[in-house]
Amino acid sequence: EVQLVESGGDLVQPGGSLRLSCAASGFTFDTYWMHWVRQAPGKGLVWVADMSGDGIIIRYADSVKGRFTISRDNAKNTLYLQMNSLRAEDTAVYYCARDPQRAGEVDYWGQGTLVTVSS
């Protein structure tokens, strides 16, 4: 069974940093692209970043470019999102998701982890 479990969400002050983790199981992690998607309270879904299975290709949304870093440890089957220079508008539930490499969709999602940026 495919499982994605996010962790690391917390309350952080503006300008602070946080690292999210996503532990994957039930599939061959290093053969899949992985994504981070966020959702501010009461708002819609926003794609944040993705990374190829080998970690070579990385893409970011303009809103997080230069502040967030996506990475992965294929030996630990874990995806990360390092978030620096956090702003109030980064407050959201952050989901990690798997890309089955068919048409660019994501087929499995984690349960999400809440990041709150506030003083």
Add this chain to the structure above:
Amino acid sequence: DIQMTQSPSSLSASVGDRVTISCRASESISTFLNWYQQKPGKAPKLLIYAASSLQSGVPSRFSGSGSGTHFTLTISSLQSEDFATYYCQQSYSSRTFGGGTKVEI
């Protein structure tokens, strides 16, 4: 960046109704269009990929159509468990989601 516009933003319907949700892309995305369903407090669920392919395990009352810039998600006979918010997503160039359509009773 490719913008995705969904309409309507919300709709009211009854069990058994046929429901149609529209999604328009700001430029042609071929058939790189996916649909998700999200219920309150839950992660999204993939319904349709590549504009018209039904994800495994999704009921056949859900269908998708379209290509280029105009796409449609249709629920042929709305069931009580279908009351949720629906999002389209383009995967032609990076990723962008539409703003969502809330289907209410």
